[in-house]
Amino acid sequence: MLDLKLIRANPEKVQELINRxxxxxxxxxxxxxxxxxxxxxxxxxxxxxxxxxxxxxIGQKIAxxxxxxxxxxxxxxxxxxxxxxxxxxxxxxxKELKAEIEALLLELPNLPDExxxxxxxxxxNIEIKRWGDEYISDRQNILPHWEIGEKLGFLDFKRxxxxxxxxxxxxxxxxxxxxxxxxxxxxxxxISAGYAEVMPPILVNSDSLQGTSQLPKFAEDSFKCSNDDxxxxxxxxxxxxxxxxxxxxxxxxxxxxxxxYTPCFRREAGSAGRDTRGLIRLHQFNKVELVKLVAPETxxxxxxxxxxxxEAILQALKLPYRILExxxxxxxxxxxxxxxxEVWLPSAGMYRxxxxxxxxxxxxxxxxxxxxxxxGKKGTEYVHTLNGSGLAVGRTMAAILENYQxxxxxxxVPDVLQPYLKREVL
RNA sequence: GGAGAGGUGGCCGAGUGGUCGAAGGCGCAGCACUGGAAAUGCUGUAUGGGAGCAAUCUCAUCGAGGGUUCGAAUCCCUCCCUCUCCGCCA
Numbered sequence: 202m203l204d205l206k207l208i209r210a211n212p213e214k215v216q217e218l219i220n221r222x223x224x225x226x227x228x229x230x231x232x233x234x235x236x237x238x239x240x241x242x243x244x245x246x247x248x249x250x251x252x253x254x255x256x257x258x259i260g261q262k263i264a265x266x267x268x269x270x271x272x273x274x275x276x277x278x279x280x281x282x283x284x285x286x287x288x289x290x291x292x293x294x295x296k297e298l299k300a301e302i303e304a305l306l307l308e309l310p311n312l313p314d315e316x317x318x319x320x321x322x323x324x325x326n327i328e329i330k331r332w333g334d335e336y337i338s339d340r341q342n343i344l345p346h347w348e349i350g351e352k353l354g355f356l357d358f359k360r361x362x363x364x365x366x367x368x369x370x371x372x373x374x375x376x377x378x379x380x381x382x383x384x385x386x387x388x389x390x391x392i393s394a395g396y397a398e399v400m401p402p403i404l405v406n407s408d409s410l411q412g413t414s415q416l417p418k419f420a421e422d423s424f425k426c427s428n429d430d431x432x433x434x435x436x437x438x439x440x441x442x443x444x445x446x447x448x449x450x451x452x453x454x455x456x457x458x459x460x461x462y463t464p465c466f467r468r469e470a471g472s473a474g475r476d477t478r479g480l481i482r483l484h485q486f487n488k489v490e491l492v493k494l495v496a497p498e499t500x501x502x503x504x505x506x507x508x509x510x511x512e513a514i515l516q517a518l519k520l521p522y523r524i525l526e527x528x529x530x531x532x533x534x535x536x537x538x539x540x541x542x543e544v545w546l547p548s549a550g551m552y553r554x555x556x557x558x559x560x561x562x563x564x565x566x567x568x569x570x571x572x573x574x575x576x577g578k579k580g581t582e583y584v585h586t587l588n589g590s591g592l593a594v595g596r597t598m599a600a601i602l603e604n605y606q607x608x609x610x611x612x613x614v615p616d617v618l619q620p621y622l623k624r625e626v627l
Numbered sequence: 628g629g630a631g632a633g634g635u636g637g638c639c640g641a642g643u644g645g646u647c648g649a650a651g652g653c654g655c656a657g658c659a660c661u662g663g664a665a666a667u668g669c670u671g672u673a674u675g676g677g678a679g680c681a682a683u684c685u686c687a688u689c690g691a692g693g694g695u696u697c698g699a700a701u702c703c704c705u706c707c708c709u710c711u712c713c714g715c716c717a
Contacts, residue, residue, distance in 0.1 A: 242677050246686040253686090256698040260645035274697085281697030299676095449637090449674085572674095574637095576655075581674075 202306050202414075202567040209235055218312040218377060221319050221529035231305050237296040245291040252284040254277030260375045300615060307417055311564040313529040314538040320528025326541070327528065332512070333521035338547055338604065345548035346602035347479035350376060352610060353627060355602075356480070367477070367607065368469065368484045370595075375627050379601070379614075381489060382621035383594050384462050387489040387514055391591055394510050396460035401440035403463050404431040408442040414535040421470045424484075433466035437490035438588045445494060445571045450584065453573040456495040456503060460591065463488065480595040488595035495562065495588040500585035504560040508540050510558045517617045518598050520543035523552050537562045542592070544600045554597045558589030 207216050212232050219226045221545060259277050263269050273399040318327050350356030355376025372380050382494040392398055407430050410416040415423060415435060424433040434440055441461050450457070467487050476482035495503045508524070515522045536559035543552035563583040566572070572581040605613040612627040619625060 239677065242686080246677060249686055252682095252697080257646050258697095259697055263645075278697045285697075451637090 203309055203312065204563070204567065205231075205235060205302070205306065208232060214261065215312065218262075218309065220530070221313050221317075222310055223321065223530040226309055228309070230300050231302055231309075234298055234302050234305070235271055238295060238302060239487060241291060241295045241298060245288065245295055248284055248288055252281060252288065253401065253614070255281045255284065264530060305419075307411065307568070310534045311537050313532060314560070314562070317532060317538050318526060318528045321530040323527075323531045325528040326525040326531055329526050329540075330524040331521075332516065332523070333519060336519050336521050337545055338606075340547075340606075340608065343547045343603055343606050344610070345479060346546075346599040347497055349482075349602050349606055349610065349612065353612070355379070355627070360431070361501065366484065367623050368482065370483060375622075376598075378617070378622055379598055379627065380594060381576065382618050383597055383601075384487060384489060384619055386411070386517075386618055387591060387594070388460055388462055390514060390517065391460035391489070391491060391510060394513070396458045396510075399441055399444070399459050399461045401437065401442065401444065401461060401463065403434045403437075403466075405433070405434045405443065406430050407441050407445065409439050412443045412446050412487060413439045414568060415439060418440040418534065422468055424466050434463060435467050436465050437461040437488060438492060440496075440564075441465060441490065441492040442565060442571075442586055442588065443569055445584075446569040448571060449581055450494070450571070450573040451469065452496065453572050455573055456493060456499065459492045461490050463490070480599040483595060486596075487529065489591050489594065491558075491591045494566075494584045495587065496573065497582065497585050500560055500562060500587060503585075504538065504540075504558065507587055507589050508542075508558045511542055511558055511589050514592050515544060515555070518597070518601065518615045520539065520604055522555070524535075535559070535561050535564050537564065540589075542590075544596065545598060545604065547603045547606075553600075555600065556590035556592045557580070559587065561586045561588075 203215065208228055208231060212228060216228050219228065237527040258272060259281075262274060267273055286483055320326065346354070347356060347358070351358070353375070357371040357373050358369075361371040361618060364371070386564055389399055404426065406417055410423065410432060412557075423435050440463070441459050444459075445457070462493070464485055465486050469482055469484060472482060478488070491507055491508060493503050512522070512524075522542055522544045525541045525543060527536075527596065532539045539557060539559040541554050542556035542558070544555040545551075546553050562585050564588045571584050571586070573584050574581045601615060602604075602612055605615060607613055614622050614625050614627060
């Protein structure tokens with residue numbers, strides 16, 4: 202959520218930054234509603250003050266011996282009632298205005314960081330790094346991961362569809378073990394880098410989804426439980442960031458670094474027909490997520506470090522990848538700045554997204570009301586939140602099944618996973 | 628799911644209609660005392676909104692939302708959560 206005071210103080214600048222994004226956003230209605238609501242609030246609070254004054258006076262009079270049923274008190278009560286009548290008109294209007302402003306603010310995306318390259322669409326993202334070219338196989342006829350996976354008996358799409366729907370998979374035998382090994386390897390690596398592991402609820406309530414900005418705009422992207430105010434989490438970002446919702450953290454507790462493995466659930470509304478085969482776009486997938494809550498002045502450096510922590514997994518697995526710096530036309534709703542990691546998929550001859558590392562600055566913390574306090578300093582400040590996949594496990598499995606494929610249609614186990622899987626070839 | 632008891636500031640805890648944003652204690656900060664410290668004493672110590680250049684003034688907040696009242700932490704209603712007992716259960 203954007204800072205209303207910032208919008209008020211600098212509407213042109215805010216509008217200019219928001220215009221850099223894809224989509225049409227207009228802050229003018231907010232500016233006007235805000236003006237009206239402040240005027241109303243000033244009037245209302247003056248009236249309330251009068252009412253409080255009368256209430257106090259009645260109390261004092263009765264305490265000092267006035268007859269509660271007497272003329273004088275009755276007169277004051279009448280005055281009190283008059284004020285109450287006026288208030289009963291102003292109060293609902295003020296509430297309504299504030300709710301309207303809130304609703305509009307919740308629909309507004311974050312301002313892109315000044316350093317985010319300006320561009321209209323993903324075509325204008327900037328590749329800033331390429332790693333592992335030497336690991337790109339020159340072999341022809343590499344089977345797509347779903348074919349090698351089914352051939353080796355690791356991936357069972359058919360039965361998963363029977364049990365659930367299309368876009369689900371059942372992992373079998375070494376397939377399940379590989380998934381588990383990847384999760385453990387990723388977590389162990391991040392824990393060594395100083396992240397504290399959490400295993401949060403994966404059903405989350407609406408407040409949590411609003412806190413990290415999946416709601417209200419993106420309701421159709423998540424699965425909702427019909428009898429409860431609970432949703433299947435689309436990413437661990439939601440439960441982990443919201444762990445701290447409505448809290449005031451001691452400055453000395455920052456930075457907070459968490460890693461978490463969770464399944465993730467997405468309805469993939471609007472992507473019908475895309476990536477229908479394989480592990481790339483499922484309704485349920487596993488992901489290890491990195492989440493940070495940090496002091497504002499450190500968030501840029503923390504973002505770079507987060508990106509490196511995600512890269513470290515790809516590097517350890519010797520999977521070729523590139524980094525894109527997303528342009529203003531492609532960054533997510535809540536992000537001010539974002540890097541995507543894309544892994545090389547030989548069967549497709551292209552890089553596919555495997556991690557997205559975003560700095561939300563105070564956008565989520567404002568929504569989720571996550572603040573920190575410096576001892577001895579007055580007031581509180583919003584933390585900055587960041588997160589990134591480290592990594593999407595299913596897509597990592599896909600990359601391994603392809604990049605580590607051998608001519609005899611077996612798959613070599615990456616060195617770092619061998620201790621987990623206790624074998625060299627799948 | 629049933630029965631009962633509760634939810635008050637960073638923490639503990641008092642407060643059942645009137646000057647309560649809230650006693651007292653702990654914690655924390657500053658000052659005094661000390662060679663230094665402990666102990667002690669004094670002072671201060673919530674968050675958010677609005678008005679104002681500012682000092683400051685003001686509104687809201689005692690789990691959440693409604694209601695009664697001139698006035699609600701206190702009374703009424705709904706919901707959420709915690710604890711105890713029973714039931715069910717991986």
